[in-house]
Amino acid sequence: MDFKNKVVIITGASSGIGTATALMFANQSAKVVLVGRNEKALQDVAKKCETSKGIKPLIVKAELSVDDDLKNIIDQTINVYGRIDVLVNNAGVGVQGSIRDGIEPYDRVMSTNVRAVYYLTSLATPYLVKTKGNIVNVSSVAAFKPIRDMNFLPYCTSKAALDQITKCVAAELGRDGVRVNSVNPGATRTPFAQAAGLTLEQQNELYKAREQTLPLGKMAESEDVADLILYLASDRAKSITGSIYVIDNGEILL
Numbered sequence: 001m002d003f004k005n006k007v008v009i010i011t012g013a014s015s016g017i018g019t020a021t022a023l024m025f026a027n028q029s030a031k032v033v034l035v036g037r038n039e040k041a042l043q044d045v046a047k048k049c050e051t052s053k054g055i056k057p058l059i060v061k062a063e064l065s066v067d068d069d070l071k072n073i074i075d076q077t078i079n080v081y082g083r084i085d086v087l088v089n090n091a092g093v094g095v096q097g098s099i100r101d102g103i104e105p106y107d108r109v110m111s112t113n114v115r116a117v118y119y120l121t122s123l124a125t126p127y128l129v130k131t132k133g134n135i136v137n138v139s140s141v142a143a144f145k146p147i148r149d150m151n152f153l154p155y156c157t158s159k160a161a162l163d164q165i166t167k168c169v170a171a172e173l174g175r176d177g178v179r180v181n182s183v184n185p186g187a188t189r190t191p192f193a194q195a196a197g198l199t200l201e202q203q204n205e206l207y208k209a210r211e212q213t214l215p216l217g218k219m220a221e222s223e224d225v226a227d228l229i230l231y232l233a234s235d236r237a238k239s240i241t242g243s244i245y246v247i248d249n250g251e252i253l254l
């Protein structure tokens with residue numbers, strides 16, 4: 001999988017799956033655009049990316065719920081590289097809440113996990129059409145079933161919506177030569193649960209429960225998910241669009 005001269009935007013590149021994805025693209029000679037909020041983490045990732053093939057990444061600090069920040073991601077990418085070949089909509093937040101908690105958790109999760117993906121994809125589309133590029137969205141097995149031990153109604157709702165964006169945009173842009181696919185991980189070892197507000201003790205309990213119950217007896221690592229993202233973004237997947245790829249150690253079988 002060679003991404004030489006390809007420009008790849010990765011949101012949420014400052015942590016977890018996004019970091020692993022950025023490093024893997026950089027290792028395949030891509031020009032990576034690292035998007036996130038934590039500047040220090042982005043700089044650390046950029047250094048590692050540069051070490052692999054000597055190509056300096058572009059860092060764009062962005063709060064994805066802010067429209068001007070989304071426009072800035074595209075503007076800076078075009079100013080610096082002049083093109084976009086791949087958009088990886090990876091950033092996401094795990095917001096807990098039940099139907100008894102009112103509308104705030106819903107608005108918070110949708111602004112990042114759905115609205116930002118929708119608008120960033122819209123802004124990137126003219127450039128992806130020019131390059132016959134592609135999009136990989138990072139969804140979740142939460143799109144298919146409630147994650148009841150995490151009280152995750154808002155999050156599950158957002159990922160189900162994201163899968164429909166994947167399919168509808170794939171159908172719309174197919175004749176323009178633009179592919180759109182989704183990677184839907186199950187439990188993956190990243191700072192995600194911590195960011196979702198779980199204490200260290202709760203995280204350990206969750207990980208233990210997953211390792212005990214998942215059919216393959218383990219959680220995924222970020223690199224496992226990144227590998228699948230790269231495959232879908234590569235020419236090897238040239239006949240795949242509108243597809244939802246589960247990578248979950250068998251979690252949805254339970």
Ligand SMILES: NC(=O)c1ccc[n+]([C@@H]2O[C@H](COP(=O)([O-])OP(=O)(O)OC[C@H]3O[C@@H](n4cnc5c(N)ncnc54)[C@H](OP(=O)(O)O)[C@@H]3O)[C@@H](O)[C@H]2O)c1
Binds near residue numbers: 014018141188
């Ligand atoms: N880990 C899992 O078990 C799991 C399972 C299924 C699906 N997923 C999905 O995988 C994707 C990556 O998650 P992860 O596990 O790698 O989690 P993570 O380590 O917590 O990383 C989340 C990333 O998203 C960024 N982000 C979140 N909200 C943002 C906002 N409003 N504006 C800008 N950036 C924002 C974070 O940026 P900063 O750190 O810079 O703020 C961070 O880089 C997410 O879409 C998640 O839903 C994860």
